[in-house]
Amino acid sequence: MSLVLIKKQDESLAKTSARFLEDKLQKSKNFILLCSGGSSLKIFDEFNPDNMDWKGGTITVLDERYTDKVDSINSCGLIENGSIKKALSLGAKFFEVNDGDLSVSIEEKTKKFDDFLTGWIEKNPDGAIYATVGMGSDGHIAGIFPDNSSEDFEITYKTGDFVVSHSKGVGEFAKRITITPRFIEKIDDIILYVGGADKCEILTAGLKKDSVTSQLPVSLLVKGKNLVHLATDCIIKI
Secondary structure, eight states: OOEEOOOOOTTTHHHHHHHHHHHHHHHSSEEEEEEOGGGGGGGGGGGOOOOOGGGGEEESEEEEEOSGGGGGGHHHHHHTTTHHHHHHHOOOOOSSSSSOTTOOHHHHHHHHHHHHHHHHHHOTTTOOEEEEEETTSSSSSSSSSOOOOHHHHHHHHHHSSSSESSOSSGGGGOOOEEEOOHHHTTEEEEEEEEEEGHHHHHHHHSSSOOOOTTTOGGGGGHHHHHHEEEEEEOOOOO
């Protein structure tokens, strides 16, 4: 892993991340952008999609809730964002993981997402993969949640596929569809967006090389070969 701090003191985390992402995408002709939900969506409130070749770009999510409550579906929240709407009007494509139709099983939606990512990589060997990744206060990233059992964690998430589904989420949205550690390895450039004092201790622990992945999934980003750009207001001590 290469970890680079991109926070600038005179800008908000969202604005700094947005400017960084704009610079990356302006230099790319063929790419896929995967986006977290939650607080990291603030990036797209500051994002300007102009001056980019969106005809070669595809936007989707990192993970999804299996629910019919539209207001809680990551895909629906993302596609309603103003800057994402403009990117679509400029030619970007959007892959919707869940539209709220539960007559389609979670297994079917999972396979469709996995097939999409597999097909995109096969058809675009020189394409770039970017991701905005948030971190929960428990250290989870995407839909990859902590598990006290390393064995159960391996069984759930390290299946050899790019996408899996499970029921290990929190509360009423326990059912999730998520990218896996195997797909994370394919991401060329990650913006890890972590704001809030309540997350600093977990972030610091997760970025240590001796951290336990099953207990702190954010450590997957440390142990891989990805280029990780960290946008945070935490003081990191590793």
